[in-house]
Amino acid sequence: MAKDNKKSKLKQKLTDKYRLVILNEDTFQERFSLKLSRLNVFVLGGVFSIILITLTTLLIAFTSLREYIPGYSSTELKRKATRLTYESDSLKTKLAILENYAKAIKPVLTGEIEPEDIDSVQAESQKKRIDESKLNATKTDSLFREQVEDDDLFLFTNGANDKANIVFFAPVTGSITQKFDAVEKHYAIDIVAKTDTPVKAVADGTVIFAEWTAETGYVIMVQHSSEFVSVYKHNGNLLKNQGDFVKSGEVIASVGSTGELTTGPHLHFELWNNGYPVNPVNYIDFE
Incomplete structure (x- = not known):
């Protein structure tokens, strides 16, 4: 109670x-x-x-206030960390080259390997003097040289297959803001699209590269048949990993604006054949 x-x-x-x-x-x-x-x-x-x-x-x-809380890192700090990582890798490579050079030259400096007799080398060079009068090019040689230089100027297009044995699928559709320009060394086309627009594989193939780069952001590369390789740069995010097999038209990434060289949401698309860059417009209809 x-x-x-x-x-x-x-x-x-x-x-x-x-x-x-x-x-x-x-x-x-x-x-x-x-x-x-x-x-x-x-x-x-x-x-x-x-x-x-x-x-x-x-x-x-969801705001920038989290950057002031201990334990959170800012976007700028992540970019600097990525850039410093690449710079440290470059320094390691240069250091390895210098170490190999030092190992190669050390026997000469310590006397383990005797240098060649300078007098004998000079005598041998005097025996092999070149008649400079024979180096003057004739008119026929000059015309042939100009023809060869013109052919080599655009070697990357002549060396590639002009006709593909496969049918390519447009990665995205939209207006092209920057065209393929071999003279300016812009071996790609830039297609404007909205952020998060799906980026599709142009053909069946295997992903050979899918990583972040400081200059071009998220990059994915796909190896196709007939020695074709397609490259997609400045993506917002990647949906495939290295080694994955993709089908033609399958979504592999999304349009973004990542990397230091980006100018806004767009897709930087490259197409290579037999190691040479080719104009994607000759193979794909982007409209």
Whole structure:
């Protein structure tokens, strides 16, 4: 009975009604009144606390304020870390080259290998003097040289297969802002598209590269038949990994604007054949 009385008293305390009244201090006129109970105050306080905690969490998670919290790294810091990683790899490569050079030249400096006799080398070179008069090009030689230089100027297009044995699928459709220009060494075309637009494989093949680069952001490369390789740069994210097999028209990435050399949301698309860059417009209809 005592327990029941305690429970009833506790329930009575929680459910007892109270009135909150706001009065005019001079006239004592009632301006505002509100009925409350202890239970209502606890419930409202709990709901308000949950909402406040949720809003604070969302504010930190989806805004730049999280960069001021210990443990979070800024986007600029990630970019610098990536660039420093590539620079350190380059320094390691240069250091390895210098070490190999030092090992190669060390026997000469320490006397383990005797240098060749300079006088004998000079004598041998005098015996092999070249008649400079024979080096003057004739008119026929000059014309032939000009023809060869013109042919070699665009060797990357003549050396590639002009006719593909496979049918290519457009990676994205849209307007081309920068065309293939061999003179400017822009061996690709830039296609403007909205962010997160699906990027599709131009043909069946195997992913041979899918990584982040500092200059061109997320890059994916696919090896196709007939010695074709397609390259997709500045992607927002990658949906395939190295070694994955993809079908023609399968989504492999999304349009983005990543990398230091990007100029906005677009796809930088390259097509290579037998090691030479070719104009993708000759093989694919992008409109």
